[in-house]
Amino acid sequence: MLTAQATTNGATNGATSAAGKYHGYDHLTFWVGNAKQAASYYCTRFGFEAVGYKGLETGDRDVASHAVRQNNIVFVFQSPLNPGNTEFGDHLQLHGDAVKNVAYAVDDCRRIYEAAVARGARSIRAPWVEKDANGSVVFATIGTYGDVEHTFVERTNYKGDFLPGYVPARGGQPDALLSLLPPTFLEYVDHIVGNQPDLEMVSACEYYEKTLGFHRFWSIDDKMMHTEYSALRSIVMTDADEVIKMPVNEPAAGKKKSQIQEFVDYHGGAGVQHIALRTKDVITSVSNLRARGVEFLSIPETYYENLKLRLQTSAVKVTEDLEIIKKLHILVDYDENGYLLQIFTKPVEDRPTLFIEIIQRKNHQGFGAGNFKALFEAIEHEQDKRGNL
Ligand SMILES: [Fe+2]
Known part of the structure; x- marks a missing residue:
């Protein structure tokens, strides 16, 4: 399970302290x-x-x-x-x-x-x-x-x-x-992700560390995060109280074009890739967002067959109905203490750039590393349709 391997890093030596809350x-x-x-x-x-x-x-x-x-x-x-x-x-x-x-x-x-x-x-x-x-x-x-x-x-x-x-x-x-229209129950911004051109992730993160006194909350590299075709690296920056979460991504070399590179090409450089919005009830939120015409990425059935098998040996019990989760194409990530439920919209404009994530957390502060592969494959499917893979 990828989340267990993801590293949580404290403030690095010499980090500046925060100047305010x-x-x-x-x-x-x-x-x-x-x-x-x-x-x-x-x-x-x-x-x-x-x-x-x-x-x-x-x-x-x-x-x-x-x-x-x-x-x-x-x-x-x-x-x-x-x-x-x-x-x-x-x-x-x-x-x-x-x-x-x-x-x-x-x-x-x-x-x-x-x-x-x-x-x-x-x-x-x-x-x-x-x-x-x-x-x-x-x-x-x-x-x-x-x-x-x-x-x-x-x-x-x-x-x-x-x-x-x-x-x-x-x-x-x-x-x-x-x-x-049915209510969507989105409560607050959970995190905001910035995509960078290749090899600009670390300097973007150092800027938050140096100027705002942010520290690394979590990171993942391309050895962990890749599909058959593409890869990414990601570092999550946060303030001293860990209220603000700013994941920063960059593409990594793969057989085909990384979705991060597709973003950078169409956005014309670094920019905000997705905004994650938090709900207490992802099933109702996503059901009603779908009823309002929001388009989400499709996840293959094999993901849910795998998930059921993996959950059988996990200490964590997902209380939501897995059949409904599958029907709505919601992704599940977990560790021994808790889990998160998340789903990603298709781009919200014609350029394949910005999209929205809907997320519910149950004692789990990760970013869905266990889902990155399934998510990437779903994005690559769309990328291929756009002629950009
Ligand atoms: Fe996210």
């Missing part, structure tokens, strides 16, 4: 061609609801922002309003619709930012404050891998729905379609 993921910002329609897709398919809007009507003359929320998960979709916006235009032509910013909720934005920049972080924007009638929020932004950024959000003095400057979406009118 991380409360979790605050929100993710996507730069897309049409923010209004992208927000609607995540509402109808994934069960989000509109939480706020900024645009021409709010005095924001350059960029439209549509924020959607589901429990503790907030996605913001942004598009440029005017012709000739090369900052957005260049990003869109290179990456397509993509995650631009992963924002962390922190206790002390200025301290974390200043320590990060002093340790070599690439500053995008020095600390600034935004206010409205509900209070004030402190922000600061640094760059990370590729064109992805991290904003530190200190919102302890803010009582509003989301962030200053946002007004209720749709003029406060609910989207009538959403009340007809």
